[in-house]
Amino acid sequence: MRYPGVIESYKEYLPVTDKTPIISLNEGNTPLIELRTIPRKLGIDLKIYIKHEGLNPTASFKDRGMTVAISKAVEEGSKAVMCASTGNTSASAAAYAARAGLKAIVIIPKNAIALGKLVQALIHNAMVFALKGNFDDALEIVQKITSEYPVTLVNSINPYRLEGQKTAAFEICDSLGSAPDYHCIPVGNAGNITSYWMGYTQYYEKKKINKKPRMMGFQAKGAAPIVHDRVIKDPQTVATAIKIGNPARWKDAVKALKESGGYINIVSDEEILNTYTLLAREEGIFVEPASATSLAGLIKYYPEGIFEKGKTVVCTCTGHGLKDPDMAIKSSKTPIVVKKIDEILKIIDF
Numbered sequence: 001m002r003y004p005g006v007i008e009s010y011k012e013y014l015p016v017t018d019k020t021p022i023i024s025l026n027e028g029n030t031p032l033i034e035l036r037t038i039p040r041k042l043g044i045d046l047k048i049y050i051k052h053e054g055l056n057p058t059a060s061f062k063d064r065g066m067t068v069a070i071s072k073a074v075e076e077g078s079k080a081v082m083c084a085s086t087g088n089t090s091a092s093a094a095a096y097a098a099r100a101g102l103k104a105i106v107i108i109p110k111n112a113i114a115l116g117k118l119v120q121a122l123i124h125n126a127m128v129f130a131l132k133g134n135f136d137d138a139l140e141i142v143q144k145i146t147s148e149y150p151v152t153l154v155n156s157i158n159p160y161r162l163e164g165q166k167t168a169a170f171e172i173c174d175s176l177g178s179a180p181d182y183h184c185i186p187v188g189n190a191g192n193i194t195s196y197w198m199g200y201t202q203y204y205e206k207k208k209i210n211k212k213p214r215m216m217g218f219q220a221k222g223a224a225p226i227v228h229d230r231v232i233k234d235p236q237t238v239a240t241a242i243k244i245g246n247p248a249r250w251k252d253a254v255k256a257l258k259e260s261g262g263y264i265n266i267v268s269d270e271e272i273l274n275t276y277t278l279l280a281r282e283e284g285i286f287v288e289p290a291s292a293t294s295l296a297g298l299i300k301y302y303p304e305g306i307f308e309k310g311k312t313v314v315c316t317c318t319g320h321g322l323k324d325p326d327m328a329i330k331s332s333k334t335p336i337v338v339k340k341i342d343e344i345l346k347i348i349d350f
């Protein structure tokens with residue numbers, strides 16, 4: 001059977017009816033890949049799976065929430081949608097708005113989003129504003145405009161976004177046959193950790209699973225408002241997707257952490273980038289820097305005994321590595337320029 005996307009797959013758990021026009025790009029159904037090399041090489045006694053959300057239609061997890069948010073916007077008669085973004089939300093909003101025939105308006109922090117994401121918003125013909133300010137400033141403007149004008153906000157303040165994103169937790173439980181013991185996740189605006197916890201909780205209440213995981217959130221060192229319990233005025237990190245100082249879903253994330261007996265801590269840019277290259281080189285999994293934060297947190301805190309040995313962990317990798325080609329080039333060897341076969345053979349040195 002042709003896979004129909006997250007709304008059709010999990011309709012009974014979503015706020016849709018027969019009257020909801022479903023706007024979908026067949027998002028979801030992303031692979032859950034077991035790590036083979038990293039746990040062995042680093043001496044980590046855990047079964048670790050990567051939920052590779054970079055394999056969604058616009059190459060990030062945002063598509064799960066966007067299909068629901070855009071479908072509901074169309075159902076409610078909206079003609080335009082708007083978001084602030086560190087890049088992935090704007091890429092997804094632009095694509096789903098194009099699919100629905102809606103106008104998309106996006107505000108991104110100027111010179112602070114990865115190239116691939118900017119390209120996506122542009123090619124899908126969104127109206128793109130580059131703000132001389134950061135993500136938090138952009139979100140403030142978007143909230144003001146959408147509260148006063150007839151345009152639908154599609155940041156994760158929009159509850160339909162969380163509804164869609166929770167389907168990733170359903171998929172994990174469906175494919176493992178149970179919930180994992182731990183779920184590691186990058187935390188930026190804090191919508192995704194909130195969504196996963198909603199998903200696990202609903203599956204538990206419906207008796208689809210008999211335990212819930214501990215939610216393990218990780219923030220970049222220079223952009224860790226939840227860890228430090230204060231707004232960060234000028235957040236800094238190479239993981240531009242999570243360069244956020246005042247997360248919109250802050251309270252919900254804290255609630256998810258508390259209810260799940262979870263844990264939140266920081267990882268440095270260096271630790272994020274080490275994990276980013278490790279995943280690409282040792283496992284063949286290419287994710288964007290912010291996405292590597294989940295596994296980077298596991299690798300950093302495992303030696304402190306934060307994870308019980310022998311347990312199952314899922315790490316969400318939120319976006320594809322191709323989103324940020326500049327970082328990939330910076331993190332890799334340069335191509336070797338040659339002209340003749342002899343030069344190649346000499347360098348390979350069989």
Ligand code: F0G
Pocket residue numbers: 060062084085086087088089090156186187188189190191192193241242288290291318319
């Ligand atoms: N990873 C990636 C690749 C992201 O793009 C984001 C958020 C996150 C993690 C964090 O998820 O915000 O739900 O805690 N990106 C948003 C955007 C802010 O505008 O694309 P979160």
